[in-house]
Amino acid sequence: RSVNRISMGVQTFDDRLLKSIGRRHSAQKAREAVEILRRAGFENLSIDLIFGLPGQTLKDVERDVMEFLQMDLPHLSIYSLQIEPESVFGKQGVHPCDEDLEADMFEWIIRTLKESGYEHYEISSFAKPGRYSQHNLAYWQDRDFFGFGPGASGREQGQRYHIDSRGQRIPEETDGPFEALMMGLRTQFGVDLSSFREKYGWDPGRRYADVIKRYAPHFCEQDGRLFLDENGREILNTILVDMLPEESCE
Incomplete structure (x- = not known):
């Protein structure tokens, strides 16, 4: 029971916000579910939270994260709300969170969780040392x-x-090499260059030398791995756009 991870989509501990995004559960139900699982012997628990919700303030986010810390769980996934045109929010004309406020929220989240002993091992994921999501x-x-x-x-x-x-x-249509780079660079572990070359037949360090040079302060290569520092992972989407062939950006 301590091996397999159970992840719960809590989203927020604010009942007002839960109602505004159409969730059927309450904050108290989420708390009770965590305790039920613990009493049943499940220790490897994770919850999902969202920040940048409509009407959410920095103080709201701080309360959510502090409640997570009080639970003393080994893992947290926390995502910024993305509003797609064809989603419910998109069709309702809901505006995304102010970019500066969203950045302030994420910076506070990262700083607080790291100070509390969690590793920021993937863009949206934090874990106690070694308690990564294997899935x-x-x-x-x-x-x-x-x-x-x-x-x-x-x-x-x-x-x-x-x-x-x-x-x-x-x-589904799959661009294996680009997907491998995109996903690997999301993490602090980066991309294993030897495995990549063996699998796909080319060296990303050479092909994307110009992009790596452009973002040199953020790219690192160590022990045969290419990875981004924490600030680089925050601008990963911008870096990936620069890696796309020109025809893909039209």
């Missing part, structure tokens, strides 16, 4: 994983797929 590491380290049930996604022999409502596997 998610499969995504980030270019390994295969299985998806089960309608709506799930997986990858087998490098081919991504999703499962439709009839339970059928539907192959």
